[in-house]
Structures are given as C-alpha cells and as structure tokens.
Amino acid sequence: MKKFGPLLTAHCLVLGSLSANAQVTLNPLTSWGNNGWLAPGGADHYVTTGTTERGLAYGNGHVYLVSRANVGGNAINIRIMDPNTGADLGGxxxxxxxxxxxxxxxxxxxxxxxxxxxxxxxxxxxxxxxxxxxxxxxxxxxxxxxxxxxxxxxxxxxxxxxxxxxxxxxxxxxxxxxxxxxxxxxxxxxxxxxxxxxxxxxxxxxxxxxxxxxxxxxxxxxxxxxxxxxxxxxxxxxxxxxxxxxxxxxPTIPDPGNKKADRLLSYTVIGGRAILAVANTVDSHVSIYDVTDPINPVWLASQTNTFGSLAVNMNWTGAVAWGPSHDNGDGTSLADLYTLSTSQGIQAFVVTVPEPGVLTISGLGIGLLGVCRGRRRMKLDGPCCTGRTDSAPQTQGAG
Known part of the structure; x- marks a missing residue:
C-alpha cells in the first residue's frame, strides 16, 4: 500500500480546504416556503397564479413584494416578507x-x-x-x-x-x-x-x-x-x-439549459466577485454567472426549487433580488437570492462563492489535489452559517 509522508499530508489538508472553498454553489434556502419555493395560490394571498405580481426587492433586512392581487378590497399592496421563511409580516x-x-x-x-x-x-x-x-x-x-x-x-x-x-x-x-x-x-x-x-x-x-x-x-x-x-x-x-x-x-447567456426564456436578471458582488443571476420565465430555473469580465460571462450553476406543473408566465415578467453579501470567515462568502417569475411563485436560494484568491491558489494545486483525493474523499459542502439549512441538490459548474 502506498504511503504518504507528513509533508504531503499537510499539503493535502491545506489544498483540501482550498478545494472545498473553490466550489460555487446555488442551493435552496430550505426554510423559505416549501424547500425554497413559496408556491403561488397557497396560504399567502398576495402570491398568485395570476399576472398581478411582477415586482420584488430586498432591503432593510426584508423582502418586498409588489402585488396587485385584490385582498380584502385592496389591490395596491407592497408586502413585507421574512427573508428566511417568506412569511408575510404586513404591508x-x-x-x-x-x-x-x-x-x-x-x-x-x-x-x-x-x-x-x-x-x-x-x-x-x-x-x-x-x-x-x-x-x-x-x-x-x-x-x-x-x-x-x-x-x-x-x-x-x-x-x-x-x-x-x-x-x-x-x-x-x-x-x-x-x-x-x-x-x-x-x-x-x-x-x-x-x-x-x-x-x-x-x-x-x-x-x-x-x-x-x-x-x-x-x-x-x-x-x-x-x-x-x-x-x-x-x-x-x-x-x-x-x-x-x-x-x-x-454577450450570449451561456445557459446549458432552456435558455430561450432567460429574461430576468440582477447583478451583485459576492466576496469581491461579480455575479449575475438570471431567471427563466418558462420553467423558472435560475442560473448564476461570473461576470468579472461582463463581456464574457461564465456559467457557474443552475437550480430550480419548483416542482410539478407551473402556471404560464404569459407576459415574461418578474424580478430578481439579491440580499447582502456575508463573509463566512473560511475563504467563502454567501448571499441570499430571491426570484419571482409571475404566476410561478417566489424562490429563495443561498449562493456561496469562494474569494477570487482562493480560486487562484486552488487552481495552482489541482495536480496535488488529484493525489490527495486518491487518499481520502473530500467533503465539499457544509452548513453555511448558524441557524441556516441549505440543501445540496444543484447543477454546478467549475468555480
């Protein structure tokens, strides 16, 4: 059996940590609605299968939904939503x-x-x-x-x-x-x-x-x-x-999925890295891209939290909203992402991004990582922060 010396073991531990941080992930915010999806037509009367919800924004620690649904005789609504659960907190x-x-x-x-x-x-x-x-x-x-x-x-x-x-x-x-x-x-x-x-x-x-x-x-x-x-x-x-x-x-949007209906977008910076989120208005899948060079976007990951048949978003409307970026203290940063596709409800995700320097160092050690992984299986995912649960299913690109 081939043995590894202590120096190589130390290198494996360091590069293993860097490798874990080098993954860009797009995971459901599972505490939001049902596993990351606040489906339309449910208990929240302001989230409908109709065409009345087209605006969404984040600020002041809350998500804001613009709804023209007639609830109690009022069809002019700007609702305040809990950013972790999607619960309606008033208007x-x-x-x-x-x-x-x-x-x-x-x-x-x-x-x-x-x-x-x-x-x-x-x-x-x-x-x-x-x-x-x-x-x-x-x-x-x-x-x-x-x-x-x-x-x-x-x-x-x-x-x-x-x-x-x-x-x-x-x-x-x-x-x-x-x-x-x-x-x-x-x-x-x-x-x-x-x-x-x-x-x-x-x-x-x-x-x-x-x-x-x-x-x-x-x-x-x-x-x-x-x-x-x-x-x-x-x-x-x-x-x-x-x-x-x-x-x-x-630039062409390099979505490997159903790209024709990629119509809703929003830009942010997470951990010093420029990120663009794009939401699809047909199947409601969401993709994120590295736009450090905005002329040459790089696909990172795609995900949808929806399930079953979706109502048709006949007007291609909706909105994408980013929460603030947080440094996790381990070489990664995260931000919550909220997407509204009219008639199809509101999804919430957690986007975790390695710092640009971590990616560079990790890239230099890719050959050694191959040896290290031959010795032990690397754990790539873990809890992003206290009190948060983010499930693993996703389509993921190279970080």
Missing amino acids: LATSGISGGTFAVNAAGVGGDGTIYVCNVTSADSSANPFKVYSWATESATPTVAYSSGTLLSNGRIGDALAANGSGASTTLVVGISNANPSAPFKGYGIVNPPANTGTAVTVSAANTTDFRLSLSFTDSSHVIGTEMDSGTPYYRYTSFSGSSGTLIAS
Missing part, C-alpha cells in the same frame, strides 16, 4: 397611490434603505404620468419621489426598476418601450428621485425591447438588460452619460 402604507395602467408594479431599495415602487403607464403623458413612490422607512407613508408625463411621450414605462446609490446620489433605472414604428425608442430611463428629474437614455445600437422587462446596474454608469425574445438570448451591456447610451457588448 407598507399605500395611501395616496393612484393612477397609471398599474398603480404599482416594480420595486427597488436604495443603499440608505429608502424603498421605491413605480407604477406602469402605457402612454406617458400629463394625464397618465409615470410615477415613483418612496418610503423613508417601513412605517412611513409614501411620498411621490418622481412624477412626469414627459420622460418618454406616449411610451410604456415602469415594467422594470432597479436602484443604485443612496441619499442624494440615488439613481433608478426604469424599463421603457414604445409602440411607434416610425420612431421606436431604444434604451431606458434614468431617474434621480431626490432631484425629481428623469432622463430617457437612448442606446441607438440596441433593439426596442432590450431593456423593457429586466434591468440592473453594475455601477453608477453601467446598465445591463436582457433581450426580450430570442432563440439565442443575450444581455446588453451598456454605459450611459446624460441622455446618451453606448452599447458596449451583447
């Missing part, structure tokens, strides 16, 4: 909210905790303006943070919303489209709620539907959006300054 005040094709639709939260919810107007005008409401705290009454009938005259505005920055530096990006074939709009809207100003940003090299249904900031001057309907889906990576937008790249 934000909605007095004074009115107007629009949909009075409420999408949500975002600023870095200072201010909550923003927008309406949808299908024909932006002084009579039917696009509006953004804000709540300074969960106990506050809403105020009109932005209202304008001229962001894009007669355009459809508000199908998607994302927030960036805080305080006076808060900016929102909103989905815009129009039905004017002679002058189609290609781009998105940038709103500064503290200043009550908005600008339609034109990205002339894009298509008219590239930014309507899902948007995300990557920083204060870059926005990504998914192409609305394509056999080979891609996302648009853009920069903007004032009303001018530049299409930097249109």
